[in-house]
Every structure is written in structure tokens, then in C-alpha cells.
Amino acid sequence: MTRPPLVGADIWEAVMAAAGDRCQCMGACGKKHDPDRTRQQQRCRHHNGEHVAKRGRIALIAMPRDPINEGDFVTAASLPSARLIAMCPECHDAVRRVINRAAKKLPPQEDGLFDAEPYISASAKKQADVGAA
Numbered sequence: 136m137t138r139p140p141l142v143g144a145d146i147w148e149a150v151m152a153a154a155g156d157r158c159q160c161m162g163a164c165g166k167k168h169d170p171d172r173t174r175q176q177q178r179c180r181h182h183n184g185e186h187v188a189k190r191g192r193i194a195l196i197a198m199p200r201d202p203i204n205e206g207d208f209v210t211a212a213s214l215p216s217a218r219l220i221a222m223c224p225e226c227h228d229a230v231r232r233v234i235n236r237a238a239k240k241l242p243p244q245e246d247g248l249f250d251a252e253p254y255i256s257a258s259a260k261k262q263a264d265v266g267a268a
Contacts, residue, residue, distance in 0.1 A: 137184045137194040146216050150197040154221035156183040158195060164229030181223035195221045203234060 139147045158179035162168065168177045181187070183195040197219045222230065 137192065143197075146214075146219070147197045149216035150219045150221050151183055151195060153216065154195070156195070157181070157221070158223040158226055159220040160222055160226035160230075163233070164226040165233060166226075166229070179223060179226055181225070183221070190225065193223050195223055196227050198222050198227055198230075202230060 139151075158181045160166075160168065160179040162176050164179075166179075167174070168179045169175060170177075170180060181193050181195075183193060185193045187193055197216075199214060200218055200220050
């Protein structure tokens with residue numbers, strides 16, 4: 136078991152207790168998490184504090200259940216534990232990549248504030264006409 140983060144430790148511990156100290160990813164990262172090759176969607180096998188050969192010791196991350204709508208505007212410490220899930224760093228990174236890839240495919244938002252034609256007063260038009268002559 137790894138040490139909880141310094142900020143929001145009580146929330147993190149509640150999320151880990153609800154998750155059973157295991158990553159709750161069920162394929163949001165793009166993997167099937169199917170070690171038995173049964174072609175069925177399963178839960179990620181990484182546990183909190185587990186040592187993995189290429190990654191080292193796994194420290195699970197408490198992240199929003201709906202990262203698209205929660206976005207980066209709120210921190211996990213400001214959400215109640217019911218709206219958070221436990222993710223291993225590998226699944227967390229893959230989910231962020233999926234979200235960023237989808238966001239790049241969206242058309243740019245048009246800002247209605249700057250769509251209007253610029254206002255030019257009548258005196259400015261006269262001054263521009265005089266200067267052009």
C-alpha cells in the first residue's frame with residue numbers, strides 16, 4: 136500500500152476503500168484488460184502498491200468519473216468521493232490521451248463576443264476620407 140497524497144488524503148482513502156485498492160478502469164483507456172484472452176471486458180488488474188516491472192510501484196490516482204465534463208477546472212480534492220474513481224497511472228494517461236485526441240478533432244468554438252462588425256463612428260469615417268484624399 137502506498138502513502139496517500141498530502142492534499143485530500145481523506146478523500147483519496149475513501150476512493151481507494153471503495154475501489155478495493157484496485158484500478159477501476161473497465162476499458163476507458165482503450166484496452167480490454169483481458170489477461171485470460173476470453174474477449175470480454177474486465178477490470179484492470181493493477182493494485183495500489185503493486186510492483187510492476189516497467190513502471191515500478193503503482194500508486195493509484197483518484198480522478199473524476201466523468202473527466203470530460205469535470206475537466207481540468209476542478210481538482211479531485213474538491214469533488215466528493217462518490218464522483219471519483221481509482222485509476223492506475225497507465226490507464227489515467229491513456230484516458231487523458233483519448234480525451235485530448237477527441238478534443239483536437241472538434242471544430243474550434245466560435246466566440247460570439249468578437250463576431251460583430253466593428254463599430255466605426257461617422258466622424259471617424261469622415262476623418263478617414265479626409266486623410267485618404
